[in-house]
Amino acid sequence: MVHNTRGRVSEARSRLLATATRIFYAEGLHSVGIDRIVAEAKVTRATLYRHFPGKEDLVVAYLQGAHEMERDGIDKAVASGLPPADVLRAIAKSITGGIGSAHFRGCAFLNAVAEYPDPAHPVHRVVLEHREWFRSTVTDVLAQIGEAPPEPAGRHFVMLRDGAMVSGCLSDPAEVCDTFLEGVEGILQRR
Template identity: 70%
Template sequence: MVRSESESRPSEARSRLLKTAIRVFYAEGIHAVGVDRIVAEAQVTRATFYRHFPSKESLVVAYLNEADRAIRGQADAAVAAGLPAADTIRTISASIAEGIRSPGFRGCAFLNAVAEYPDPDHPVHQAVLAHRQWFLDTITGLLAKIREQPAEPAARHFVMMRDGAMAAGCLFDPALVCETFLRGVEGLLKAHAAPSYTEPADM
């Protein structure tokens, strides 16, 4: 069925609002940008804004959901390539490094958001936690394919290295930060693949 112009306009307006939010929230911070600014730059009315997003916080959650979808897409593509688990982690790491080196990089959108919404019960905070749990679970699953134990501690180590690289990447030379991060990933993979130390049997 062909949709009329009046039927298609709301989705177009929502897209403009979300694209505007993605750009300004990431570049300038969430609390620093008000609804009036987003409405003006998206070229919609306040009524249109509230028809699509009941509150600014609902727009923030939608912004984070878009960021989550993009990162999941990268991870899914890496997994779908069918490479060994270690190479899949290297591919994911390379995409992280590419993001750090990209123009306008300003750190992790999720860590930036949770710093502005510290209440653990707030929907924005919950969206951040859900994304990070998914990412931890994804890395844990990949590391478990290399060696089952201790996959989760190693995955937490990976996430901490990733967080550090994302924080340092907007403060220092991105190329050096990425080199350090990728070298750390290689060290983690090597250590994780090595068998656990066991006490020698009595002679």
């Protein structure tokens, strides 16, 4: 992380990342050029390259920021002291909250992996790391509920989430959210 002399995150870096995040999520990764990000962030190309050696480094930082935001929300649910089934419901509600938001454009990670299909590419690897963390977290909650074995139910939850993320862009978001929440309740009722 780049810091200024007072130890704070560079304002230019923050502007670059906020601008890239907004545009990448709304329009896609490959379709957005560095010139546009630099112009909208009101920084020079040299400033961009001082903070991010290349566009893919900026894409990775964007995805890492999305991961941290999602992780913070889920960590709060996990640490809430709620019974594990309610923690899983809270995670599901946070997902439906995103799907129902005004500017929802799908899952940032699923969108990114569609543009970077090579498993060896750094962007693809960030997506896989995020998905592994998410699946593992959900599986841990299911294990606390008493789901035996929790791994298949965790994979089922992730698949339901993936389907809801895609369908939320293509269908009525309210209907998609209801169907997703019904699927989560189905997972909980099987235990």
